[in-house]
Amino acid sequence: MPVAPPPWSAPSGIEQALYEARTRGDWPAYFDVLAGTDLFMVVARASADAHPDSVVFTPSWNPQAGIACLAVFTEGMLPAPAEDPVFQGYSLGWYARVWEDRDPPFLVVNPGSPCEGVLPATPAHRAVWQQHAERVTTGNSCCNRVHGQLRALHVGGPLHGPVAHGLACGAHLSVRNGELWNALAYHGGGYRHERRRLEDSWGVTSRQGWLDAQERLLAADMVSGVWEFTLGVRRSLARDFAGHVDLEYWRNAAERVIRQRSARSGVEITPEGVTTVEAPDAAEVESQVTGVRKLIGRIARYEARFRADGILPEGAFVRTAEAWDYGRASGMARWGLGARYCTLQEAEQAVLRAGRAARANYRSWEEFSAAFVLGRCLHFDEEEFGPWYTDMLAAHQVLSTDPASPWLTIPWK
Numbered sequence: 001m002p003v004a005p006p007p008w009s010a011p012s013g014i015e016q017a018l019y020e021a022r023t024r025g026d027w028p029a030y031f032d033v034l035a036g037t038d039l040f041m042v043v044a045r046a047s048a049d050a051h052p053d054s055v056v057f058t059p060s061w062n063p064q065a066g067i068a069c070l071a072v073f074t075e076g077m078l079p080a081p082a083e084d085p086v087f088q089g090y091s092l093g094w095y096a097r098v099w100e101d102r103d104p105p106f107l108v109v110n111p112g113s114p115c116e117g118v119l120p121a122t123p124a125h126r127a128v129w130q131q132h133a134e135r136v137t138t139g140n141s142c143c144n145r146v147h148g149q150l151r152a153l154h155v156g157g158p159l160h161g162p163v164a165h166g167l168a169c170g171a172h173l174s175v176r177n178g179e180l181w182n183a184l185a186y187h188g189g190g191y192r193h194e195r196r197r198l199e200d201s202w203g204v205t206s207r208q209g210w211l212d213a214q215e216r217l218l219a220a221d222m223v224s225g226v227w228e229f230t231l232g233v234r235r236s237l238a239r240d241f242a243g244h245v246d247l248e249y250w251r252n253a254a255e256r257v258i259r260q261r262s263a264r265s266g267v268e269i270t271p272e273g274v275t276t277v278e279a280p281d282a283a284e285v286e287s288q289v290t291g292v293r294k295l296i297g298r299i300a301r302y303e304a305r306f307r308a309d310g311i312l313p314e315g316a317f318v319r320t321a322e323a324w325d326y327g328r329a330s331g332m333a334r335w336g337l338g339a340r341y342c343t344l345q346e347a348e349q350a351v352l353r354a355g356r357a358a359r360a361n362y363r364s365w366e367e368f369s370a371a372f373v374l375g376r377c378l379h380f381d382e383e384e385f386g387p388w389y390t391d392m393l394a395a396h397q398v399l400s401t402d403p404a405s406p407w408l409t410i411p412w413k
Helices: 013-023 027-035 045-050 092-098 123-136 162-168 171-177 191-202 207-218 225-241 247-263 282-309 323-338 344-361 365-381 387-401
Strands: 039-043 060-062 067-072 086-090 106-109 117-120 267-270 273-276
Touching: 013 027, 027 092, 027 123, 039 045, 039 067, 045 086, 045 191, 086 191, 092 123, 117 123, 162 171, 162 323, 162 344, 171 323, 171 365, 171 387, 191 207, 191 323, 207 323, 207 344, 225 247, 225 282, 247 282, 282 365, 323 344, 323 365, 365 387
Parallel strands: 067 106
Antiparallel strands: 039 086, 060 067, 106 117, 267 273
């Protein structure tokens, strides 16, 4: 008696939804799924580098259907990033708009897989693609995902262990961007998109630039030294007073430290030897004092909001904002891989280091999360409590409550 093949394990929820829709012959549902995700096509890296603003459809032969087609893949079906070729993601609506009659007659989704879809690309069929795209999406050409969702690779991505822990340190941003939180073999929105992301947000345009940024993040060297000084003063006071630190006492203590430091001799011992340091003038000292006193007020108000919204427990406070760098270091490892500024092995080592640094400096996912959110707010939000805060609050709530969250399935230590 023949043995039935084992059921297919879809890499992610997208492929599972496509498989189920195809199995029951529900093509409108199939198109709705496609309209809500990215569809990646293969691109020769030399072409992507030489012509970053142009797209050429390269047809391939589909042996199952016996036709020429443009093959595209959903995120979970992509291979691990290699030096060449690369992949670029676009929305179904984009394909519908740019497709020309001279292009391949078929679009084939995930060729050869149980969720494959062979889609005719006549003008009438493309109009159907567009209808689904307009109903489901906002019309963006790439990174066509629903933000604020916890998404995971069920096949091909770590769910437990040190690598998963390091990836989960970047889960605020994965949830915020609707990305697969545990996809170490990361493509993001595609090669060009990841290069633009690093250039626009970080000024990174080369492998060396990525290495420099990655090392600084892993060393918590990008987080503001003023923030760390200010939080460190309170941390010392909390040890002395075994808990709560009065706000004005914190301000006064920070001011005393600043004034004491400014009055010291202008000699500093560094790894390079004894160095003469020019003492700040009175105006600079007053500016530092004023800035730190204001910063203490900002931190206190953010923490009060965090407690009201459930990010911080009552009576708790943020000890250090270094989580802001460690979480971004986890993300930077994957962004660098998507942009081909590093290898998969280098990205994995960076993720592991981010996880180790986070565990060494924090005691729980909740403590790490509050510190990450504070860093992001101090960097971007200006006490507006706008999307820079609300997006992170939503991510924190998802990661703290969803049964599939790595924060609930992966022990902190």
